[in-house]
Amino acid sequence: MIKMKITINQMPKMKMFAKEINEVIVDGDVKATLVSIIKESDDIFGDSYKITFDVENNLDHNIKIQARSVSIDGTIVDEATYSMSQEVTLDKNDKAVLSEMMDSLKWKKTLK
Secondary structure, eight states, X not given: OOOOOOOOOOOOOSSEEEEEEEEEEEOSSEEEEXXXXXXXXXXXXXXXXXXXXXXXXXXXXXXXXEOOSOEETTEEOOGGGEEOEEEEOTTEEEEEEEEEOSOHHHHHHHHO
């Protein structure tokens, strides 16, 4: 398992924000590049994020890229609100997208 930590602090307070990053965050048998971050705001569900990675698999077997223990702006994200699972075949590149579907803190407040 390869652990990555991406710090996304102080995202602008606007309806939509997109930033191209193209920064290599893991480089070895598996190379992961943080390609972009998109933040959208909704009056009902709050902020949502779409974080795109380019993953290069130089191993001799397929790998699966998954997200676990996600936090955004220093806040732990409820596991039920995000997803990322992408299989990358040996000697290939593929995109892996982490989608945080709704602002989990705002959603929890709505349920109370």
